[in-house]
Amino acid sequence: GVAVDEIPARTRARAAELARELGEHAFRYYVLDSPTVSDAEYDRLMAELTEIETRYPGLRTPDSPTQKVAGAISTLFTPVEHLERLLSLDNVFTEVEFEAWAARVTREAEVDAWLCELKIDGLAVDLVYEDGYLVRAATRGDGRTGEDVTPNIRTLAAVPGRLRGGSVPGLLEVRGEVFFPTAAFTELNATLVAAGDKPFANPRNAAAGSLRQKDPRVTAGRPLSMIMHGLGAHRGFDVTSQSEAYQRMAELGLPVSTHHEVLASVAEVEAFVRRWGEHRHDVEHEIDGVVVKVDAFGLQRRLGATSKSPRWAVAYKYPPEEVTTRLLGIEVNV
Ligand code: NAD
Numbered sequence: 001g002v003a004v005d006e007i008p009a010r011t012r013a014r015a016a017e018l019a020r021e022l023g024e025h026a027f028r029y030y031v032l033d034s035p036t037v038s039d040a041e042y043d044r045l046m047a048e049l050t051e052i053e054t055r056y057p058g059l060r061t062p063d064s065p066t067q068k069v070a071g072a073i074s075t076l077f078t079p080v081e082h083l084e085r086l087l088s089l090d091n092v093f094t095e096v097e098f099e100a101w102a103a104r105v106t107r108e109a110e111v112d113a114w115l116c117e118l119k120i121d122g123l124a125v126d127l128v129y130e131d132g133y134l135v136r137a138a139t140r141g142d143g144r145t146g147e148d149v150t151p152n153i154r155t156l157a158a159v160p161g162r163l164r165g166g167s168v169p170g171l172l173e174v175r176g177e178v179f180f181p182t183a184a185f186t187e188l189n190a191t192l193v194a195a196g197d198k199p200f201a202n203p204r205n206a207a208a209g210s211l212r213q214k215d216p217r218v219t220a221g222r223p224l225s226m227i228m229h230g231l232g233a234h235r236g237f238d239v240t241s242q243s244e245a246y247q248r249m250a251e252l253g254l255p256v257s258t259h260h261e262v263l264a265s266v267a268e269v270e271a272f273v274r275r276w277g278e279h280r281h282d283v284e285h286e287i288d289g290v291v292v293k294v295d296a297f298g299l300q301r302r303l304g305a306t307s308k309s310p311r312w313a314v315a316y317k318y319p320p321e322e323v324t325t326r327l328l329g330i331e332v333n334v
Helices: 009-031 039-055 095-108 182-194 203-211 216-220 242-251 266-278 297-303
Strands: 079-081 114-120 123-130 133-139 145-147 171-179 225-235 261-263 287-294 313-317 324-327 330-333
Touching (some): 114 266, 114 313, 203 216, 225 242, 261 266, 266 287, 287 297
Antiparallel strands (some): 123 171, 287 313, 324 330
């Protein structure tokens, strides 16, 4: 590679500027629940920084936004350490990029089952059940430490306080997406505006803003829901694949999506992505893509993870539909 002091000063300055801007946008998005740029614009800035770092690996420091799980912890909440890390996902935007990703994976692992599911546009929350009882709920935060939102999560009808069935696991850490149903979103914003409050930019920010309330009674008044999409630390929960884990979670009374499918080939996965691209508004929550995962846990373990994302999963993102408009003088994405 090129030594850092041989990198053009202009490129170094641009990389520093991108890192600063991405940090600022992440703060607005994760802490204030009030972004000032679209997700597509954020993704574009991240892609530009990634490209610079690929050209000049000397600029790829461990604290670069390309290398860590974005997120932050507000002082309004008690910090909680997750039992296992919550990661982000790498993105692909085209079939060419997806096929390159799948080829890299299949070079290392013989995959005959791809689990395809909808990418729910909400916020990740980690739940811990001990002997069947919900004892803790926390936002993703920086992936290691999140914000304690246990009283807020207890107000969600979808989240059981106690698991169902005779043989509950001794320990179960599950992750999922908390979302704001699309149909109720317009109504919420109208109510906020009528009360003189600032409306939310989109259902994702409405979900985060409604959950991350100091007073859980405010959360209780919002129609939040949750769908599980991951497994963390566990004891007495014996499953060998992601799809089997979902089936077992459903038996325990945890909400899982009915839209996931296990598919055998890359071509079938691409058909799933195209089909849901045409039906993205036919579900109760917003989707910003499809998540493709290697189904077998044995292969997931073999593939491992980077500091930011698992190597066994990818987010296939749909092109943005957002257009920025002005509502009562406030920039919002609709
Ligand atoms: P991400 O949202 O692209 O992907 C990771 C997340 O997807 C997981 O943490 C999980 O919460 C979620 N997810 C939804 N459905 C899932 C499923 N079925 N299986 C697994 N995970 C699922 O990455 P990120 O690191 O959370 O956030 C980065 C993204 O956030 C950006 O690409 C951008 O869209 C948005 N963002 C926007 C701004 C802004 O200013 N507009 C700022 C920061 C981040």
